[in-house]
Amino acid sequence: MKLFHQLLVAPAALGLLAPVAANATELNINGVSDYAATGEQVTSITQFSDVYPTDWAYQALSNLIERYGCVAGYPNGTYRGNRAMTRFEAAALLNACLDRVTEVTDELKRLMKEFEKELAILKGRVDGLEARVGELEATQFSTTTKLKGVATFVIGANSYGGNADGFFGGKRDEEAAALSGGTTFNYDLKLFLDTSFTGKDLLRTVLRAGNFNDSTYGGSGYVGLNALEVAFEEPSGDNSVAVNRLFYQFPIGSSFTATVGGRVRQDDMLAVWPSAYPADTILDIFTYAGAPAAYNLALGAGAGLSWESNDFSISANYVSTNGGNSTPGGPEGFFGIEDCSNSGGIATDCAGSSGTVQIAYAPENWGLAAAYNYSSKNRYQGDTFDLSGQGTPLSNFFTNNGNSSSVGLSAWWSPEQPGWIPSISTGWGYNSITDGDDNEFFRSATTQSWYVGLQWADAFMKGNTLGMAVGQPTFVTNVDFRSDVPGSDFVADGNYAWEFWYQFQVTDNISVTPAIYYLSRPYGDLTDGSARAFGGGRGDDTFNNFGGLLKTTFKF
Numbered sequence: 001m002k003l004f005h006q007l008l009v010a011p012a013a014l015g016l017l018a019p020v021a022a023n024a025t026e027l028n029i030n031g032v033s034d035y036a037a038t039g040e041q042v043t044s045i046t047q048f049s050d051v052y053p054t055d056w057a058y059q060a061l062s063n064l065i066e067r068y069g070c071v072a073g074y075p076n077g078t079y080r081g082n083r084a085m086t087r088f089e090a091a092a093l094l095n096a097c098l099d100r101v102t103e104v105t106d107e108l109k110r111l112m113k114e115f116e117k118e119l120a121i122l123k124g125r126v127d128g129l130e131a132r133v134g135e136l137e138a139t140q141f142s143t144t145t146k147l148k149g150v151a152t153f154v155i156g157a158n159s160y161g162g163n164a165d166g167f168f169g170g171k172r173d174e175e176a177a178a179l180s181g182g183t184t185f186n187y188d189l190k191l192f193l194d195t196s197f198t199g200k201d202l203l204r205t206v207l208r209a210g211n212f213n214d215s216t217y218g219g220s221g222y223v224g225l226n227a228l229e230v231a232f233e234e235p236s237g238d239n240s241v242a243v244n245r246l247f248y249q250f251p252i253g254s255s256f257t258a259t260v261g262g263r264v265r266q267d268d269m270l271a272v273w274p275s276a277y278p279a280d281t282i283l284d285i286f287t288y289a290g291a292p293a294a295y296n297l298a299l300g301a302g303a304g305l306s307w308e309s310n311d312f313s314i315s316a317n318y319v320s321t322n323g324g325n326s327t328p329g330g331p332e333g334f335f336g337i338e339d340c341s342n343s344g345g346i347a348t349d350c351a352g353s354s355g356t357v358q359i360a361y362a363p364e365n366w367g368l369a370a371a372y373n374y375s376s377k378n379r380y381q382g383d384t385f386d387l388s389g390q391g392t393p394l395s396n397f398f399t400n401n402g403n404s405s406s407v408g409l410s411a412w413w414s415p416e417q418p419g420w421i422p423s424i425s426t427g428w429g430y431n432s433i434t435d436g437d438d439n440e441f442f443r444s445a446t447t448q449s450w451y452v453g454l455q456w457a458d459a460f461m462k463g464n465t466l467g468m469a470v471g472q473p474t475f476v477t478n479v480d481f482r483s484d485v486p487g488s489d490f491v492a493d494g495n496y497a498w499e500f501w502y503q504f505q506v507t508d509n510i511s512v513t514p515a516i517y518y519l520s521r522p523y524g525d526l527t528d529g530s531a532r533a534f535g536g537g538r539g540d541d542t543f544n545n546f547g548g549l550l551k552t553t554f555k556f
Contacts, residue, residue: 004366022473048079050307055081058416070097145195149163149556150188156549157183158216158223162542164528172527172543175521180221186212190228190244201250204268208244219284223545224389224396225497229284230551243300252305260303264319269304271313272360274369274410277453280553282499282515285390286469290427290451291408292390293399293474294373298354300324301346313360320344321352352376366413373406391447391474392493392524398445398476420460422466427452431474443457445479448472448507463505470498475524493524508556519545 036345045051045062052058061081062069070093073079085093112119121261141147158180166175188210195203210232214216219227232244247261247268259269267273275289288295301324304317322344331462340350347353353376360369377400407430414423428450435443451471459466476493501515528541 025107038058039052045279047077048073050078051081057081058331070268089505092530135455144197145193145284147191147193149191149298151190151554152188152395153185153552154187154217154228154549155183155185156217156547157181158221158226158547160223161337161544161546162527164523164541164543172523175527176222176543176545180216180223184215184217186210186217186231188212188214188232192551198250201248203248204245205243207241209239209241210458211238213238217549223519223522224393225283225391225519226517226545227284227548229281229287231284238442252389254467255307255309256305257308258304259306259317262301264302264304265296265297265299266317266354267300269302269306269317270315270356270358271306271308272315272358272367274358274360274367274371274408274412274427275425275453276412276414276423277455278465280466281467282501282513282549282551283469283497283517285473285497286451286453286471286499288390288429288449289369289408289410289425289428290449290471291371291406291410292449293404293406293429293447294374294404294408295429296354296357296375296390297491298352298375299409300352311361311363313358313362315356315358315360317356320346321354322350323352325350328547331551332351334539344458365416365457367411369408369410371408371410373404373408375404377402377404389474391404391449392495392522392526393478394491394493394525395447395474398442398447398479399431399474402435402445404431404433406431418456420456422454422456425451425455427451441482443480443482446477448477449474459502465503465505466501467503468498468500470496473497491525495519495524497523511553513551513553514549515551516548518547 081215084548111329160173160176164172168170193205203331212231217228218233248263249259298319300319300321302319306315323346325344327343328345328348343350356373358371410427412425415421433445433448456466500515502514
């Protein structure tokens with residue numbers, strides 16, 4: 001019986017004593033004696049012969065009897081619920097309830113004495129916790145901002161094979177080994193400062209530093225496709241801390257979310273990321289949901305708006321990768337293409353514009369998404385021939401020097417319980433490129449890409465994760481060269497990529513991930529050093545890249 005509820009009965013019974021009008025002439029002494037002298041404690045409402053389930057107070061009386069045990073009846077088994085109560089009868093009822101209260105009070109005193117030492121220890125711990133909370137509140141660096149971080153160590157190396165000729169008269173695999181064959185130890189550090197002023201908004205500042213600038217894993221090596229997702233190349237040099245992201249996100253009504261920032265990335269403004277395959281994967285090419293052109297993760301000045309309702313969402317955003325520069329135009333560069341590396345401004349020829357619209361349906365453990373993106377040729381700041389993009393060198397050239405209209409289709413599913421069935425993510429991308437400013441090399445081109453990613457949760461041991469992905473990084477499927485460019489329009493740019501990894505969760509905050517990966521033909525149509533579209537090359541030229549690494553991640 002609960003003491004609190006029993007104590008409530010006492011004043012209620014006392015209240016009954018005041019309004020009952022009874023004097024000596026009205027008092028039935030025998031009746032009171034009978035009422036107070038009930039021989040046995042009533043334990044069930046069924047012991048009363050004159051109480052029925054249809055009575056309006058049946059449930060209340062049942063609770064008093066069965067839960068609190070302080071209701072008395074008459075020796076003949078009746079309760080006489082419709083009869084007025086005398087003051088003596090009320091006194092008898094109150095006495096029965098107080099007896100129960102006294103029993104519980106004595107029991108509590110005995111328990112308190114028995115556990116006196118334990119209660120003293122608990123009191124000391126509570127006092128200690130209060131002191132620590134007070135100290136934290138007094139020494140916290142901000143009442144509105146939380147700090148969290150991720151530090152990653154990567155050690156690994158690459159090997160190369162094949163018979164293709166290289167750029168410098170030797171074999172390509174020998175050149176690759178000489179330029180990018182060393183074992184490297186790199187790091188990446190991200191510090192997240194998340195600030196909220198209302199509890200629903202978010203001001204995010206990301207500080208980042210690393211030393212991947214001269215590492216093959218940063219995309220600057222002989223094979224750009226073996227760049228890692230975690231790699232960070234800081235323009236100001238290795239080991240330099242820089243602001244990687246700075247944006248403000250806030251709700252508008254109950255369904256809309258707005259984002260604006262001087263350094264914001266495309267995916268920061270999407271309501272749904274269209275993949276269950278982890279963003280913290282190994283090769284960077286598997287980070288883009290199979291459509292690197294549509295989900296190009298453009299980073300710069302931008303703004304976006306998203307709407308969500310009943311698992312449906314629509315997102316629209318714009319990013320200017322050169323939005324921080326004020327010079328609107330640049331000099332003419334290679335192939336007559338404007339060099340915008342030091343130029344920019346929002347909505348100018350050198351803005352590096354990237355606009356995205358995504359529609360998604362994402363219930364709890366699966367989803368579908370479709371995205372459209374339009375990007376100007378200068379979003380990569382005028383890099384004319386970049387090996388470190390998300391595809392073959394030839395596809396990177398067309399993407400970097402033409403205006404792109406891209407489509408991405410994605411689907412994903414995760415099992416409700418970990419087991420032998422993995423989560424499955426897949427995506428396909430299509431990109432149509434036009435030359436924009438009538439450059440001297442090509443009129444138009446199309447590229448495609450796809451991937452399938454699998455991930456097993458609690459693989460072999462609870463908390464560990466096994467994953468693999470296979471697909472084709474962006475490759476050229478069609479091109480229309482200028483009439484004065486030698487060779488044919490035919491290209492053989494196909495290539496495949498594969499990765500396999502196993503993440504050991506050492507503690508809640510430390511994980512160790514060994515991984516291997518393979519690139520079947522990372523140079524695509526330029527495998528032999530000169531594309532067949534230029535009149536050179538052999539159909540049987542081969543060049544491949546095999547790599548292995550150990551990644552350790554610390555979260556704090």
